[in-house]
């Protein structure tokens with residue numbers, strides 16, 4: 329049968345191979361990844377794994393035996409260098425040329441570097457893969473001082489894990505609030521206050537200008553206002569850049585990510601792309617965007633696997649994501665892009681509440697803290713677009729089931 333080649337053996341690439349088999353595709357599958365380990369899950373790298381609560385095995389997407397059992401030719405430690413769309417081949421750094429009938433690009437994203445003097449000092453790091461996580465973990469522990477540059481999810485999760493391990497943590501953020509790109513203001517305030525109560529320090533509204541070091545090792549982070557935050561390690565968590573160079577060089581449509589449709593198909597009908605590397609349609613919100621979430625990678629893995637296997641492609645899902653910090657489980661669904669009002673249900677002081685983003689009487693997004701029913705019902709209502717009563721939604725004594733009824 330047709331030969332499917334998947335470039336990128338991460339969460340999405342590994343899942344696409346598994347879905348192809350699940351959907352009955354019987355042709356050869358080659359899964360090529362530049363990392364040295366089989367596909368694994370990244371979320372725990374800043375959470376349970378970093379805290380020492382999860383072992384390496386629990387990170388793995390599938391057991392090692394899964395790939396041979398399902399006739400998936402997993403080739404690790406091999407980097408794809410070039411796609412030839414006319415010959416339908418992928419050139420690897422090993423010198424091998426692999427022919428494909430259908431190609432899936434699942435190359436993910438990489439940590440955005442901070443172009444500041446001293447950024448290559450030992451102890452200045454980012455957190456994207458298992459090796460990065462090993463490095464970070466080795467530099468945490470009682471009395472160690474971690475400077476976190478960037479108050480996004482990864483930065484805050486790392487700060488929470490550092491505190492759990494007895495390290496000090498200072499979060500430095502150029503915006504006036506943490507989670508500025510990804511959460512609403514009340515949620516930012518809540519998370520900052522929660523972290524402060526756990527001993528995390530914040531430097532907001534200030535840029536990093538340089539890293540200071542001694543004997544090649546980072547000793548501090550220099551701020552634009554002239555101060556230096558002393559540290560033993562500095563984690564740069566300022567976003568990710570899509571690994572779309574292969575696609576760009578092959579002439580595929582790209583715009584900060586490989587442009588795909590709702591079958592995860594690129595501008596070449598024989599090439600699909602999924603996960604963090606894509607810019608995808610968001611029909612519910614009338615826009616295209618790049619998402620960085622497991623749910624998105626899995627959804628697109630299903631889309632391209634179904635397309636290739638000749639199965640119907642499921643309708644688009646509501647985007648969702650989560651973050652674990654201390655004893656807080658944050659769950660988010662939808663996008664707050666066109667909402668005109670926010671409504672808080674529950675009590676932030678009790679660390680159990682949800683923030684709903686409404687457009688008229690329709691829920692467009694929900695941010696739920698330790699509130700799974702609000703998240704679940706919210707996600708369903710986002711999908712259905714069914715109008716709700718705001719008075720009932722705001723009243724926690726009325727169950728979400730009743731609100732949704």
Ligand code: FAD
Nearest residue numbers: 336338339340362370371407408435436603604620621622
């Ligand atoms: P990846 O999983 O990054 O896999 C891409 C793979 O392709 C990598 O192994 C890369 O090395 C390889 N590759 C790249 N270029 C080539 C090439 N040329 N040749 C061969 N191989 C190549 N998401 C959530 O939903 N919830 C969370 O709580 C959450 N927490 C996270 C915490 C951390 C620390 C990180 C880093 C991410 C987190 N994410 C979370 C995001 C989530 O992990 C990603 O959205 C998901 O991994 C995307 O899957 P992917 O397959 O697109 O990319």
